[in-house]
Amino acid sequence: MLDATPTPDAQVETLLEVNNIEVIYNSVILVLKGVSLKVPKGGITALLGGNGAGKTTTLKAVSNLLHSERGEVTKGSIKYRNEPVHNSGPADMVKRGVVQVMEGRHCFEHLTIEENLLTGAYTRSDGKAAIARDLEMVYEYFPRLRERRKSQAGYTSGGEQQMCAIGRALMSRPETILLDEPSMGLAPQLVEQIFEIVKSVNENEGVTFLLAEQNTNVALRFAHYGYILESGRVVMDGPAADLRENQDVKEFYLGMSDEGRKSFRDVRSYRRRKRWLS
Amino acid sequence: MPEQLAFTIEVFLNGLMAGVLYALVALGFVLIYKASGIFNYAQGVMALFAALTLAGIIDGQVPFSHLINAILGTDIHHFGWHVPAFLAILLTMVVMIGLAYAVQRLVFRHLVGQEPIILFMATIGLAYFLEGVGDLMWGSDIKSMDVGLPQGLNTWIDDTTFNAFGYGFFIDNLDIVASIIAALLVIGLVMFAQYTKQGRAMRAVADDHQAALSVGVSLNFIWILVWSLAGFVALVAGIMWGTKSGVQFSLSLIALKALPVLMLGGFTSIPGAIVGGLIIGVGEKLFEFLIGAPFLGGATENWFAYMLALIFLVFRPQGLFGEKIIERV
Numbered sequence: 001m002l003d004a005t006p007t008p009d010a011q012v013e014t015l016l017e018v019n020n021i022e023v024i025y026n027s028v029i030l031v032l033k034g035v036s037l038k039v040p041k042g043g044i045t046a047l048l049g050g051n052g053a054g055k056t057t058t059l060k061a062v063s064n065l066l067h068s069e070r071g072e073v074t075k076g077s078i079k080y081r082n083e084p085v086h087n088s089g090p091a092d093m094v095k096r097g098v099v100q101v102m103e104g105r106h107c108f109e110h111l112t113i114e115e116n117l118l119t120g121a122y123t124r125s126d127g128k129a130a131i132a133r134d135l136e137m138v139y140e141y142f143p144r145l146r147e148r149r150k151s152q153a154g155y156t157s158g159g160e161q162q163m164c165a166i167g168r169a170l171m172s173r174p175e176t177i178l179l180d181e182p183s184m185g186l187a188p189q190l191v192e193q194i195f196e197i198v199k200s201v202n203e204n205e206g207v208t209f210l211l212a213e214q215n216t217n218v219a220l221r222f223a224h225y226g227y228i229l230e231s232g233r234v235v236m237d238g239p240a241a242d243l244r245e246n247q248d249v250k251e252f253y254l255g256m257s258d259e260g261r262k263s264f265r266d267v268r269s270y271r272r273r274k275r276w277l278s
Numbered sequence: 279m280p281e282q283l284a285f286t287i288e289v290f291l292n293g294l295m296a297g298v299l300y301a302l303v304a305l306g307f308v309l310i311y312k313a314s315g316i317f318n319y320a321q322g323v324m325a326l327f328a329a330l331t332l333a334g335i336i337d338g339q340v341p342f343s344h345l346i347n348a349i350l351g352t353d354i355h356h357f358g359w360h361v362p363a364f365l366a367i368l369l370t371m372v373v374m375i376g377l378a379y380a381v382q383r384l385v386f387r388h389l390v391g392q393e394p395i396i397l398f399m400a401t402i403g404l405a406y407f408l409e410g411v412g413d414l415m416w417g418s419d420i421k422s423m424d425v426g427l428p429q430g431l432n433t434w435i436d437d438t439t440f441n442a443f444g445y446g447f448f449i450d451n452l453d454i455v456a457s458i459i460a461a462l463l464v465i466g467l468v469m470f471a472q473y474t475k476q477g478r479a480m481r482a483v484a485d486d487h488q489a490a491l492s493v494g495v496s497l498n499f500i501w502i503l504v505w506s507l508a509g510f511v512a513l514v515a516g517i518m519w520g521t522k523s524g525v526q527f528s529l530s531l532i533a534l535k536a537l538p539v540l541m542l543g544g545f546t547s548i549p550g551a552i553v554g555g556l557i558i559g560v561g562e563k564l565f566e567f568l569i570g571a572p573f574l575g576g577a578t579e580n581w582f583a584y585m586l587a588l589i590f591l592v593f594r595p596q597g598l599f600g601e602k603i604i605e606r607v
Contacts, residue, residue, distance in 0.1 A: 068390070068491055094494030106489035108482045119482045122475065123494035168493060 012040040015176055015208055016062065016098075021076035021086070023057050023066065023232075031057045033232040034076065039176065044202050044209040046223035046240065048216050048253060053229040055212035056103055059178040062210070063100035064090045080176075094123045097175030103184060103212075105161040107168070109154030113145055116153050116164050120171030131171070137205075138167040141197055159190040166194070170201065176208040183215045191215065195222045216253035220244045228253070284445040289567045290560055295453030297559020298460045299522075302515040303532055304539040304551035305464070306508040311545050312484045313504040316386070316397045320405035322533020324374075324509060327412045329516030329525045331373050333421040335366040341415045363425040367513070374509030377408075382502045390497070409530060418527065423520035427455050456518045463514060464552055467507070471548070480504060484546075538587030544600025553598060558583045 016039035023032040032054045039045045047055045060066045061073050064086070078086040080096055093099070099120075108116050117138055121131045139146040142163040148156050153164055162182055169177050179198065183191040199222050201207050213219035220226055220240045228236040228249070236248070243249050306321040318324075334341065338357040347353055361369070385400055428451040440446035471477040483490045483500045491497060519529055535558070543554025562582040570578030590597065 063492065065488065065491055068488065090491045091494040091496050094492075099494070100492050102489060102492055106486050106492070108485040108489060110485050111478070111481055115478055115481075118475075119478055119490075119495070120493050122479055172493060 012042065014038045015041045015081060016210065017079045017082075018058065018062065019077045019079070021058075021061060021078060022074050023054075023061055023071055024074050025069070025071045027070075027072070031071070031232055032061070035229065035232065035234055036076075037227050037234065037237070039208060039210050040225070041175075041208055042202070042206055043225060044198070044211060044223045046219040046226040047210065047212040047229060048214075048219060048226055049229035050214065052231075054232040055229055056180055057232075058229070059100055059180050059210065059212055061086065062093075063098060063178055064088060064093050065100060065102075091123060094172050094174075097173070098178065099169045099172045099174040099176075100178040101165045101169045101180060101182070103180040105158070105165045107153035107156075107161045107164050110152055112150055113153055113156065113160075113164050114149040117145070117167050117171050120168035121173075123172060126173075134171055134173065138170050141170075141201060142167055158185050159187075159194070162186060162190075162194060163197075166197070166201075170205075170207075174207060176210065179209055179211045181212055181214065183213060183218060191218055198222065216249070220249075281445065284439075284443055284447075286564070286567065288447045288449075289563050291447065291449060292453070293560035293563030294556055295450065295457060295559070296563065297556035298453070298457045299515065299518055299555075300532070300535050300539045300558055301552045301555025302456075302460055302463070302511060302518065303536040304543065304555055305467070305548065306511040306515070307536055307540055308543075308545060308548055308551045309467070309508045309511065310504055313480050314386070314483070314501055315394060316401060317394070317545075318404075318508065319398065319401040319533070320408055321508065321512060322530045322536065323405040323408045323412075324377075324512035325516040325519065325532070326525075326527065326529040327377075327408050327516075328370055328374055328509065328513035329423060329520040329529060330412045330416045330421070332366055332370040332425070332513065332517065333423045333520065333525045334416040335361050335369050336363060336423075336425070337421070339416060344417060345414060367425065367517075370513055371510060374513055375506045378502050378505030378509050381505055382498060386501065387498065405530070409527070413527075421520075421525040423517065423525050425517055425521065427452055427517075427521050429521065452518070452521055459514060459518075460552070463511065464548060467511075468548055476500075476503060535583060538583040540597070541587040541590050542597055544597025547597070547599035550597055550599030558586065561586060 018035060018037045020034045020036050021032055022030065022034060024030050035054065035058055037045070037047070037058075047058060049055055057066070057071065060069070060071065062078055062085075066072065067089075073086045077084055080093075080098060085093065085096065088096075108119060111119065114135070117135055118131070121134070124131060139149075144160055145163055145167055148160055153161060156164065166177075166179070166182070182194050182198070186194070195218055198209060198211075202209055211219060211223060220243055223240045226237065226240050226243045227234050228243070236243070236246070238246070244254075303322060303325060306324065307318060310316055310318045310321070338359040338361060340346070340354050340357060343355050381404065385404065386397070389397055389400060430451055432449045432451045432454060435449045436446040471481055479490065479495045480500055480503065482493075483495060483497060487497060490500075516525075516529070519532060539551060539554040539558050541554075542557055543550030543552070562579045565582050566576065566578045570576055570582070
């Protein structure tokens with residue numbers, strides 16, 4: 001699987017290209033050590049890996065939200081539609097069509113669901129009618145939000161908040177959504193439901209997704225292509241179907257093995273060797 | 279109607295009017311605190327600065343005249359014209375917006391993500407800086423302010439109540455105007471926050487900076503907007519207080535009275551600032567009239583508000599209308 005071609009599909013236009021970036025927090029903490037990836041237009045690309053692998057940092061580097069957390073891209077480049085964007089500011093990224101749904105939902109607690117959604121349209125200037133149409137569209141995808149539209153977001157359930165966060169992102173009419181850990185803290189059934197909606201938004205609206213997820217199983221079922229991050233590096237990448245069948249992925253991320261259980265120490269050293277090999 | 283009751287009602291009404299002015303100052307605090315989590319100690323000084331600037335502009339005073347005279351050896355004081363009140367208010371508003379921009383640009387932009395206590399210290403510095411600049415620009419003499427607001431006894435209320443109760447209420451016209459303006463201001467602010475795009479963004483920023491950034495809201499812009507609004511409220515408060523008791527530096531001390539108002543109403547609630555102001559205004563006047571003067575030797579107005587605030591802090595720390603921290607079960 002490792003020798004599979006790194007470019008997903010030569011014909012499809014590459015929207016986002018992250019090239020060997022290094023990210024440092026607080027001028028001292030090195031979090032990403034050369035991450036490269038490509039996101040093709042119209043696809044769902046998954047970014048997988050455990051805690052602290054650098055998934056969130058990668059997304060925030062793209063959406064330019066790093067600056068407010070004292071993070072900085074010190075090496076490499078991020079290109080969106082072939083234009084360098086790693087110093088353009090979050091508002092500019094939203095205007096370019098890239099919006100991030102942050103880990104842990106981050107709804108505006110004291111605003112109602114509908115106000116949350118409308119805030120998503122902040123950068124738009126195409127008139128109230130168009131915004132009202134998109135609000136209707138979001139309610140079509142998330143009927144639950146229509147029922148709760150007058151409730152303060154802080155009083156809605158975790159699943160509803162996740163829907164609200166995704167709906168809010170959709171309200172900016174994005175071309176690409178950076179979706180960070182949508183499954184976090186949700187019941188398996190809800191996770192399934194949310195991924196189904198992501199899939200249909202991807203298919204019907206043509207929105208491109210870059211998805212960071214710890215739930216490798218679900219992510220690989222819905223994504224087209226996957227990158228596996230470990231300690232700030234990409235250690236493996238390939239079409240989702242291939243990754244699903246890959247022995248290492250099965251073993252370390254899906255918890256399946258042909259050889260029975262392995263001791264944690266073996267796994268660790270194995271992973272370490274793997275990292276240097278790749 | 280017995281004399282004593284009529285007196286009490288009159289005191290009550292006057293308390294309401296005083297409360298409106300407290301509320302106006304408290305309002306400026308709430309606006310900034312809500313949107314940026316900064317407790318702006320300089321709010322009172324902003325009211326003073328706005329009043330000084332307005333009085334100076336109306337009078338046609340040359341700003342920094344003392345400084346200019348000292349350096350150049352000239353002797354200028356006034357341009358020799360009088361600016362119409364309406365135009366002067368507009369100009370002062372421009373100055374306040376400029377101030378908001380400068381404060382954001384030079385101070386708070388560099389303090390993003392710092393501890394609240396550091397931001398608070400910065401506003402204390404700002405307060406003294408602004409007081410000094412106000413002094414340097416317009417001089418430290420007491421100015422009278424006349425923007426054409428009606429003043430003095432409202433004879434209509436006096437006559438009507440005299441005919442009805444045999445006792446004429448003394449209500450100042452200025453107080454009535456102040457109440458109406460304050461009410462309009464609050465309605466305007468609430469409408470702005472509730473129903474406009476920028477107002478919504480303002481509340482969004484108050485809730486979650488990161489999330490607001492992620493949907494493309496510019497924090498800098500929102501903070502300048504909020505400081506400008508606070509500057510506008512300070513200007514209104516400055517006009518009222520200035521007209522009532524002259525523009526003098528003790529004006530900045532009314533900020534201290536806004537503190538108990540905020541503790542009562544809650545730091546995050548616009549209606550809370552109003553109700554808190556009214557309660558303090560009425561409370562201290564009635565307390566003085568009914569209990570303070572007859573039994574405690576008077577002058578209770580100086581401490582009544584703080585005592586009330588203390589009681590509130592013990593039993594209801596978020597104030598009457600403060601936002602409850604949302605906790606889902």
